[in-house]
Each structure stands twice: as C-alpha cells, then as structure tokens.
Amino acid sequence: MAALVGPTTFPVVAVGDAAVDLTPAPVKDFAIRAFGENDKAVLVGGVLVVLAAVAAVIGLVARRWLWAGYLGFALFGVVGVVAVVTRPDAGAFDAVPTVVGVAVGAWALGWLLRRAVVGEASDVRGGASGEASDGRDREPDEAPARRGDAPGDAPGEASGADDGALPQGGGGPGPEVERPVVMRAGGEAPTFDRRRLLTGVAGGVVVAGAGAVLGQQLGSRRTVDAARGGVTLPSPAVAAKPIPAGADLRIGGLSPFITPNKDFYRVDTALVVPQVDPADWTLRIHGLVDRPVELTFADLLKLPLTEADVTLTCVSNEVGGPYAGNARWLGARMADVLRSAGLRSDADMLLSTSADGFTCGTPLDVVMDGRDALFAVAMNGEALPVDHGFPVRQVVPGLYGYVSATKWVVDVKVTRFDQDEAYWTPRGWSAKGPIKTQSRIDVPSSGGSLKAGSATIAGVAWAQHTGVDAVEVRVDRGQWRQAKLAEVPGPDTWRQWSIDWAATPGEHTIEVRATDAAGRTQTEQPAPPAPDGATGWHSITVQVA
Incomplete structure (x- = not known):
C-alpha cells in the first residue's frame, strides 16, 4: 500500500536506494556485469531476504520475550524511516508508510504468537482444568493420546462424542481419562501450535499480497501511463534527415539501425521508476544565469522542437557489451532554453537533477557547440517510455550517459566543475565523459x-x-x-x-x-x-x- 503515497516511500526501496548510494563503484560495476539490467531486482530481492532472515530471528526471540520482538520492529522502523527521509526527494509525510508498517508488523507479531500458543483452557472431555498430571513427559508440540482419535485427526482434536467420565470412588481404573499435555497448579501450560502459526502466516501473506496489488492498481503508475497515452506530440520545427536506404544491412543477428524502445538498454540508479505526471512536471533553470527559468510540460511542447538520430552509450559498457542503442529523439534544443536564461561567462557545467534525486554533471561547452543536445520528449515517434525518462530527459550526442542523459529531469543548475559534483564523480568516475570510439x-x-x-x-x-x-x-x-x-x-x-x-x-x-x-x-x-x-x-x- 506504500504505492498510494509514493514508491520511494516504501522502506524496502528506500533502503535499497541507500545501499546503491553507499555501494563502492567496483561493487556496482560487478553487479552490472553479473546481472545486467536485472541488478535492481537482485538488490531488492537481497534486501527482502535479509529482512525475512532478521524477521525470523525476531520471531524466535519473541516466543520467549515478546518485548524483544517489539524492540526489533522498532529498530527496523528506525532504519526504514532514516532511509526514507534522507532521500533527496523526501517529503513531510514520506515516513508514514514505514511507521504504519512497523505498527502493523508489531501487531501481527503479537497476533501470530497468541494464535500459535494454546493457552489455559483444557481440552479434557468430561474433566476440569486443574487436574493433576499423569506424570508422563511430552514434547511441547506433542498431542495427548485420546480414545477415539482416528489417523489423520489434528493434534489436540477429538473425533466422536464425549465417551469418558471421571472415576468414581476408589474402585478399578474405570473409564480412561484424557489429560492435557502438561499440567500446572491453576491450569494447563501453554503449548506452541505450528499449524495455527502457519495458517496465520499464510493468511497474512494473502492480505499483504492483496494490499500490494491494490496499491499497484491505485498507485501513480496508472495515472502516469494514462497521461503518457494522452500526450499529443507536435511536429518538429527541424525534422531529422531521412534514414538512408543503406543504413540497415538487414543481416540476421545484427543490431538494427534503430533500436526498438522495448529493446533499448536501461542503466540507472532508480530501483523504482519515477512516476512523473506531466501535468505536475516543471523544469527549473537557475544558478549562474541572469534570468532563472521555469518551464511546464505544456511550455516545453510549445517551443520549436528538433528531431535527431542519436546513439546513447553507457560508460559501464564493457568492450563488446550491450549498453548502446540508437533512437530518433524529439525535443527542445538545450542550448536555446539555456540562452533564454542568460548564461554567465564563468559557467562551465550543468548540474541536472532527476525526479528521484540523481544528479549529472554535463560540460556546458559541449551542449552549446551546435550539436543536437535535447530536452527530449519523444523516442522513436512516441512519447518517452516511463522507463526511459517520461516526461522529459536529456540527450547529448558524444557524451556517456552518466554525464549527459538525465532521465526524469526536473532541475538544471548552471554552475562550475570546481564548485559542484554530480552523483558519480565522488564515486571515482571522471567528471567529463566523452565517448570513446x-x-x-x-x-x-x-x-x-x-x-x-x-x-x-x-x-x-x-x-x-x-x-x-x-x-x-x-x-x-x-x-x-x-x-x-x-x-x-x-x-x-x-x-x-x-x-x-x-x-x-x-x-x-x-x-x-x-x-x-x-x-x-x-x-x-x-x-x-x-x-x-x-x-x-x-x-x-x-x-x-
């Protein structure tokens, strides 16, 4: 249900994002090489496995000390809240799903333990609690033998009607008396029923799964997909040159000249793809400018748009690797938008920021030298796919994506390389990334x-x-x-x-x-x-x- 508030408020995602940010560059490189575009799914799966393992430990401890189980959930909550509120795009209410989740988890822990532990009431037919034990020791989960039990009857349950009575007087053994597992003064000691625990857990999983499906259906993905489908793309003021007839050799197994959107590589730091409604999107241009600019999506579509064929390449690509693709892009020229803000002469860097807080540092001179550097709104004739930056992303020919191709871009600060650093630079990557042949x-x-x-x-x-x-x-x-x-x-x-x-x-x-x-x-x-x-x-x- 965290999707109702926002996917990045989901503590698993927030912890995963924090793990991405804190992971050393060599480890990230290994993850990309080993898992490719599945690296995010592997990370989220790993976080869930760790959470499940720790939760199991908490459950075992809580069987003896319930307060320790609640303390474990509280520590979980602290980690989750810190991870959520320290995200760059955190809002005032983003911690609510974590707090609610911890409260529900603590309640579920107590409920499951109460369900699994059979309490004071005795199952003695015709008897009363408080009878003396027959002296036989049993394991905590072992059910007492009863007359009339049939193979397959559940432990502790009787088949048939009451067929016994307490012995009268001091005569013979009389009818057999069924006794509880362990008796103590004042009643029956509690026993742990695994079956009741497992059925409770199964019910909880069903409820959680239904909540997740409901959250996904009611979440922002549907809204953004609908908004994307409603975008009408204007005709380009500057159309791309026709693709030459001989641009595609049409050899089986050879990468096509134009990479279909569904096959275009995706490498970014977003564990959950940002869902940005174009009705709410704005692009802010500020910093070393004379006139800060703020554009809405409608404003951007009214500008003269340029169409261009550009190949993008990820710096993580190994020699011979798959992280390159070619597409026809449509967008406003970045140089025109920046000039409208009045660039100052000492500026040499654009620090762009994604809706999820990722930052990218682009050399200003490259953007302004006449190439088709775009605030792109379309890819291969359709509105940008959400996975590739809808509603707006950057496309800059000649630079690796980590210094140029910000997806879901919402902010551009005109600055200097000696004053600001982007996401990857302090992690050991070059501040400037011209593509190598x-x-x-x-x-x-x-x-x-x-x-x-x-x-x-x-x-x-x-x-x-x-x-x-x-x-x-x-x-x-x-x-x-x-x-x-x-x-x-x-x-x-x-x-x-x-x-x-x-x-x-x-x-x-x-x-x-x-x-x-x-x-x-x-x-x-x-x-x-x-x-x-x-x-x-x-x-x-x-x-x-």
Whole structure:
C-alpha cells in the first residue's frame, strides 16, 4: 500500500536506494556485469531476504520475550524511516508508510504468537482444568493420546462424542481419562501450535499480497501511463534527415539501425521508476544565469522542437557489451532554453537533477557547440517510455550517459566543475565523459558455431559526434581487412558494418577495430569502464565444423 503515497516511500526501496548510494563503484560495476539490467531486482530481492532472515530471528526471540520482538520492529522502523527521509526527494509525510508498517508488523507479531500458543483452557472431555498430571513427559508440540482419535485427526482434536467420565470412588481404573499435555497448579501450560502459526502466516501473506496489488492498481503508475497515452506530440520545427536506404544491412543477428524502445538498454540508479505526471512536471533553470527559468510540460511542447538520430552509450559498457542503442529523439534544443536564461561567462557545467534525486554533471561547452543536445520528449515517434525518462530527459550526442542523459529531469543548475559534483564523480568516475570510439561483433555470436564455407561477420561501431570512418576485421591475428560500412544520416549514430569470410573448420578468433572521422583508431590496450569508459578491441571465438 506504500504505492498510494509514493514508491520511494516504501522502506524496502528506500533502503535499497541507500545501499546503491553507499555501494563502492567496483561493487556496482560487478553487479552490472553479473546481472545486467536485472541488478535492481537482485538488490531488492537481497534486501527482502535479509529482512525475512532478521524477521525470523525476531520471531524466535519473541516466543520467549515478546518485548524483544517489539524492540526489533522498532529498530527496523528506525532504519526504514532514516532511509526514507534522507532521500533527496523526501517529503513531510514520506515516513508514514514505514511507521504504519512497523505498527502493523508489531501487531501481527503479537497476533501470530497468541494464535500459535494454546493457552489455559483444557481440552479434557468430561474433566476440569486443574487436574493433576499423569506424570508422563511430552514434547511441547506433542498431542495427548485420546480414545477415539482416528489417523489423520489434528493434534489436540477429538473425533466422536464425549465417551469418558471421571472415576468414581476408589474402585478399578474405570473409564480412561484424557489429560492435557502438561499440567500446572491453576491450569494447563501453554503449548506452541505450528499449524495455527502457519495458517496465520499464510493468511497474512494473502492480505499483504492483496494490499500490494491494490496499491499497484491505485498507485501513480496508472495515472502516469494514462497521461503518457494522452500526450499529443507536435511536429518538429527541424525534422531529422531521412534514414538512408543503406543504413540497415538487414543481416540476421545484427543490431538494427534503430533500436526498438522495448529493446533499448536501461542503466540507472532508480530501483523504482519515477512516476512523473506531466501535468505536475516543471523544469527549473537557475544558478549562474541572469534570468532563472521555469518551464511546464505544456511550455516545453510549445517551443520549436528538433528531431535527431542519436546513439546513447553507457560508460559501464564493457568492450563488446550491450549498453548502446540508437533512437530518433524529439525535443527542445538545450542550448536555446539555456540562452533564454542568460548564461554567465564563468559557467562551465550543468548540474541536472532527476525526479528521484540523481544528479549529472554535463560540460556546458559541449551542449552549446551546435550539436543536437535535447530536452527530449519523444523516442522513436512516441512519447518517452516511463522507463526511459517520461516526461522529459536529456540527450547529448558524444557524451556517456552518466554525464549527459538525465532521465526524469526536473532541475538544471548552471554552475562550475570546481564548485559542484554530480552523483558519480565522488564515486571515482571522471567528471567529463566523452565517448570513446568502439566497435562490436554481433554476427557470429561469441562462442557460437557455424558451418565451413562462406560466412558473414557483422556488427556496429560508434564514435558519436565524430563519426566512424573505417572498420577493420582480422581472423586468427592475420591481416586486417576493410569491412563494408552502411550508410548513416550523420555523425551522431552508430554505423553497421559487415565483411565476407571463407570459414574453414576449426576454432577461430575474430577481432575488430574502428577508426573515427578524425583518423583516430581505437586502441588495442584493454581498460575497464572506470573511470571514463572501456577500451580495447572486441574479440570473439567461434567453432567452424
């Protein structure tokens, strides 16, 4: 039900966000490499597993000392509240779901324990509580034997009617008397009934699940999805050049020139995708400006919009990795919006902030040099998908996403690199992130197998805002051969390439390298993504039979 207040107020998400912020960069890099775009689901799952383990310990302790169980829930609450209220976008009532959740959890703990512990009342048929024990010891969960019990009857329950009476006088044994598990002065000692506990827990899970579904249905996702569907995109004042007929080589397994929205990579720090209603969205431009500006979504759509084909690349991308994609974007030119605010001459950085508090530092000179840097509102002919920044995100050709491509952008502070730091800079990443020339082999797949004879090697290469001028391929460290290059509409997109290969039986290693339009060939020297992007030649091994 936390979704009714806001997804970031859910303490599991808030704790996960705090974990993301506190995690060292090498650990984050490992998570991205190991889990890819599932890293957030793994983190949330890990938080839930830890919470479940700690809750189990609290439950065991509470069986003996109930006050200790309540204390454990209180400590849970403190951690959750701190995590929630310290988020950059925290509001006055954001701690309410955590406080309510802790209160409900504490009540549920007491209820489950009361349900699971059978109290003073005796199950003796025809007898009274306070009778003496027959002296036989049993385990706490062991049920007393009764006449008439049938196989399969639940512990402590009798089948049939009352068939016994207390013995009269001092005669023979008389009818058998059923006795409670353990007797003490004044009544029956409590026993722990696992079945009643498990049925109670199961009921709680059903209620919690129903609450989660209801919260999701009533939450902001529906509202934002409906608002997105209602957006009417204006025609661009400056349309993109038509995509050349030869831009897509249409080779099976080769990344298409335009990446479909559903296949476009997503790498960001948001555990829960921000739900920003365009009716409530504003963009504030302030800092080292003469006239601070605040735009609504309607204001932005009224500006002259530019359409541009731009490839985005994540700095976390390993050589040959999947975190690159090409799309046609529509948006207002960032340079025009910034000029309307009156930039001061000493400014050199844009510190942009996302709706979830993430910050990004972009070199101002890059945005103002004439390239198609956009406050984008559309992607491949439709309003931005929520996962990719709806209602507005930044797109800046030639820079890695961590210094340029803020999603759900709501604030831009015009500042200086020597005065402000963005999210990733204090975590060991470069303050500026120009994209390095890269090339990737898509066909054949790494570790794959193919038949001997005529084969095709193909892939993509990129050097955003410079352009790719050549791609070379070699097999088994032989001679470099020039690949055929596909057409491109401009220097800001990746470029497909292909080459024919007479494949012979055996194991083969294929390598690729690209040269940009400035004559710079990508280096063979391998380097990891941190601090400013991976380098090296992409290499794969294939089996030919």
